[in-house]
Amino acid sequence: MTRAGALLLLCIALLLIVGGNCDICPAVREDVYLFVKGTPEEYIAKVKEYNTNSAIVANARRLKGRVDEKLTEEDKQNALSVLNKVYSSSLC
DSSP: OOHHHHHHHHHHHHHHHSSSOOTHHHHHHHHHHHHHHSOHHHHHHHHHHHOOOHHHHHHHHHHHHHHHHHOOHHHHHHHHHHHHHHHHSTTO
16 A cells, blocks of 8 residues: 555544544545545535635645545555445444
């Protein structure tokens, strides 16, 4: 697994640590899926629903580009598998 893949899995795991109450789980499910597996256009459209600041949108575009460039399909699937475990956790 690449460093980027490991970092993505770490960030997902941190969702469990932050507060123990995963009220954010439903809110981030689609966002994270689009970040990992969606097209750049789909992800940027989702980002723009929350924030239209051009610097944030540009940064989101760069981050999405890096994910698509650096993560393998296996890395992406592993990240989503971890995320599904988070969603099915009793903490969520």
